[in-house]
Amino acid sequence: xxxxxxxxxLLGDMNVGKTxxxxxxMERRFQDTVSTVGGAFYLKQWRSYNISIWDTxxxxxxxGLGSMYCRGAAAIILTYDVNHLQSLLELEDRFLxxxxxxxxxxLFAIVGNKVDLSxxxxxxxxxxxxxxxxxxxxxxxKQVKLEDxxxxxxxxxxxxxxxxxxxxxAEKMCFETSAKTGYNVxxxxxxxxxxxxxxxxxxxxxxxxxxxxxxxYKQPKQAKSGCCA
Amino acid sequence: MDAGGDTVxxxxxxxxxxxxxxxxxxxxxxxxxxxxxxxxxxDGGLQETASQGKEQSPGVLPSxxxxxxxxxxxxxxxxxxxxxxxxxxxxxxxxxxxxxxxKHVFVLSEAGKPIYSRYGSxxxxxxxxxxxxxxxxFVHSAGDAIRAIYAEDHKLVFLQQGPLLLVAVSRTPQSAAxxxxxLLAVHAQIVSTLTRASVARIFAHKQNYDLRRLxxxxxxxxxxxxxxxxxxxxxxxxxxxxxxxxxxxxxxxxGALLRRCTAPGLALSVLAVGGxxxxxxxxxxxxxxxxxxxxxxxLLLDWVGAPAFAAGEAWAPVCLPRFNxxxxxxxxxxxxxxxxxxxxxxxxxxxxxxxxxxCRRMVxxxxxxxxxxxxxxxxxGLSNAPSxxxxxxxxxxxxxxxxxxxxxxxxxIPDHHRQLPQFTSPELEAPYSREExxxxxxxxxxxxxxxxxxxxxxxxxxxxxxxxxxxxAWVTSKFELYTCLSPLVTKAGAILVVTKLLRWVKKxxxxxxxxxxxxxxxxPAASVDQAPHNGVFTGL
Numbered sequence: 001x002x003x004x005x006x007x008x009x010l011l012g013d014m015n016v017g018k019t020x021x022x023x024x025x026m027e028r029r030f031q032d033t034v035s036t037v038g039g040a041f042y043l044k045q046w047r048s049y050n051i052s053i054w055d056t057x058x059x060x061x062x063x064g065l066g067s068m069y070c071r072g073a074a075a076i077i078l079t080y081d082v083n084h085l086q087s088l089l090e091l092e093d094r095f096l097x098x099x100x101x102x103x104x105x106x107l108f109a110i111v112g113n114k115v116d117l118s119x120x121x122x123x124x125x126x127x128x129x130x131x132x133x134x135x136x137x138x139x140x141x142k143q144v145k146l147e148d149x150x151x152x153x154x155x156x157x158x159x160x161x162x163x164x165x166x167x168x169x170a171e172k173m174c175f176e177t178s179a180k181t182g183y184n185v186x187x188x189x190x191x192x193x194x195x196x197x198x199x200x201x202x203x204x205x206x207x208x209x210x211x212x213x214x215x216x217y218k219q220p221k222q223a224k225s226g227c228c229a
Numbered sequence: 230m231d232a233g234g235d236t237v238x239x240x241x242x243x244x245x246x247x248x249x250x251x252x253x254x255x256x257x258x259x260x261x262x263x264x265x266x267x268x269x270x271x272d273g274g275l276q277e278t279a280s281q282g283k284e285q286s287p288g289v290l291p292s293x294x295x296x297x298x299x300x301x302x303x304x305x306x307x308x309x310x311x312x313x314x315x316x317x318x319x320x321x322x323x324x325x326x327x328x329x330x331x332k333h334v335f336v337l338s339e340a341g342k343p344i345y346s347r348y349g350s351x352x353x354x355x356x357x358x359x360x361x362x363x364x365x366x367f368v369h370s371a372g373d374a375i376r377a378i379y380a381e382d383h384k385l386v387f388l389q390q391g392p393l394l395l396v397a398v399s400r401t402p403q404s405a406a407x408x409x410x411x412l413l414a415v416h417a418q419i420v421s422t423l424t425r426a427s428v429a430r431i432f433a434h435k436q437n438y439d440l441r442r443l444x445x446x447x448x449x450x451x452x453x454x455x456x457x458x459x460x461x462x463x464x465x466x467x468x469x470x471x472x473x474x475x476x477x478x479x480x481x482x483x484g485a486l487l488r489r490c491t492a493p494g495l496a497l498s499v500l501a502v503g504g505x506x507x508x509x510x511x512x513x514x515x516x517x518x519x520x521x522x523x524x525x526x527x528l529l530l531d532w533v534g535a536p537a538f539a540a541g542e543a544w545a546p547v548c549l550p551r552f553n554x555x556x557x558x559x560x561x562x563x564x565x566x567x568x569x570x571x572x573x574x575x576x577x578x579x580x581x582x583x584x585x586x587x588c589r590r591m592v593x594x595x596x597x598x599x600x601x602x603x604x605x606x607x608x609x610g611l612s613n614a615p616s617x618x619x620x621x622x623x624x625x626x627x628x629x630x631x632x633x634x635x636x637x638x639x640x641x642i643p644d645h646h647r648q649l650p651q652f653t654s655p656e657l658e659a660p661y662s663r664e665e666x667x668x669x670x671x672x673x674x675x676x677x678x679x680x681x682x683x684x685x686x687x688x689x690x691x692x693x694x695x696x697x698x699x700x701x702a703w704v705t706s707k708f709e710l711y712t713c714l715s716p717l718v719t720k721a722g723a724i725l726v727v728t729k730l731l732r733w734v735k736k737x738x739x740x741x742x743x744x745x746x747x748x749x750x751x752x753p754a755a756s757v758d759q760a761p762h763n764g765v766f767t768g769l
Contacts, residue, residue, distance in 0.1 A: 036446075037446075037538065038560070040544075041539035041542040061423065065546065065579070
């Protein structure tokens, strides 16, 4: 079994499509998922690196596990549903606090999923018109605009006391995706993977990763035993 | 509170009438809509309730249930009322589909807030649930507890568990005790995701809390649990788990392997396929202090069979209600080598994911060395239906013509292995491939079980000729057996078939059952004080 080099965590309220996003990226298809229980761990080979991805349960019931998933994470994908403003607000209220245990140079991406359900996605304009003429359109105007996500991103930087100059620009880190159509999904994950590669290299150069300071000292030992087994 | 009194006041008499209205609509001659007298007139009425409660002034009621929209109740339940214009909406009590369901199960909070309903949407049912709360509170105010109502062909069973109220409304022939067992299983399922302590804490803190927020996503699990009772009754009826038939040496080798692969804090390891047990190993400290309850094990088996665990390596808190209803274990669940074989590792350490993952790799490697992978894949692939990849055998394997199906639970397990009650039964085949037929068979088994275990007059042997099959149920000190035979069998023929079956089970018992459940020879590094109490999940 390969040793993960870096950790990425998907966070967000329930029903925003975290599992579907990951599933779309890993399996290249969209399928109805069931509510995630606890968290699920995946390993993705990216170039010569092993990237571990934690797909977490958005249900409040599993909230207590969140900080464990985030411990030492190099990147956190905060996911919301563009059709539910509440899901964006929850990110700030409920999930931002969980990221305290992440690595200090942790990257944040804010992802608005389910754009296929709203009608002002430019490239779908024609088809949605057709849909509305043929039957009652189920599509609704998007509730959350990209600017709202950008504003949240800046708020996070403030919360983390980071300087905007030191981190990727907000425009680069806010995505709108559709796990159903696959729109922007690869772009999201691959942008993020490319960004965490330098983190891996830095961690390797620095020897034992900084995350050890935060987590207990047993962790590297456990990882090693896993690799020998 | 006078206004409230007015709206709810008719409850003592009228709720009963509505009850009757609702249940006897088809039997028009029954005087369905006509208000009846006291509730305990003909249908058995309230069982163990204080009927003198009726004499109490209705004024006590308003303070009891915070029934949502109590005034709407009567309209909704009256067959003539136009039920708020949206008649036929799923879950609306006036909806014919909804009313015709065989068995409803509801969970609500003490304050009358709906938490779960098997059919329909809980939102549409808040008035109905308000009535249930009223019934419970009314009897409670007389210093008694409502247990069941028998109305025509329906049974209503009530179960209060802490701040939760569970209600079953059934027209299956199940006995009230069996329904109560089902409600207990539903409650255990809820506790397993939240723990009893946190449920109590939540409601102590905020009485009108909407528990659905925390249970979101668990409804499907409850649905699956209730469906399984009706179609495959063995598990709950016999209080036992079903094992995958497996050659004894292989099973023992796998047991030894699980015993070898330990991790700090590991309490229990389980190998399962499609909700059936291959083998399990329990850490000694857990074992000596408390035997793992089969209900807990079954809960875990159902749980890991959930589609949520189909991919990746999962890590989640889970509570074993019988073992300790107030604390969490942390469970590692993964499919082995992309097979449907599932490994569950239960530990007390919240951070032990990577240790458990390492332990899984040890198990995988060990299985490859054993060469067990191939055998297990064969078992798992035996039935090709991907939905229920349940490894099983056909009743034809017994070689007793006329035998259609059976449930067999051995009772002669040596005492120190009693912690793992098991049963075996073949796949349901034609003529029991359709849902209705499965329901019928399940109902018959429930009837026989209720009569064998009747508290007033328990029986040892029942020969029952039903319309489409003949059944024979038999309980001795060595086994409990339910058989379903062809309808044309004679009594002598039935005895012959059963004798043949018993001989077959005896011959195959090493394969059908885990005769010696493995244990850890040495407790792993985790000490006793790292008991599951430490794992109490405080994230709520």
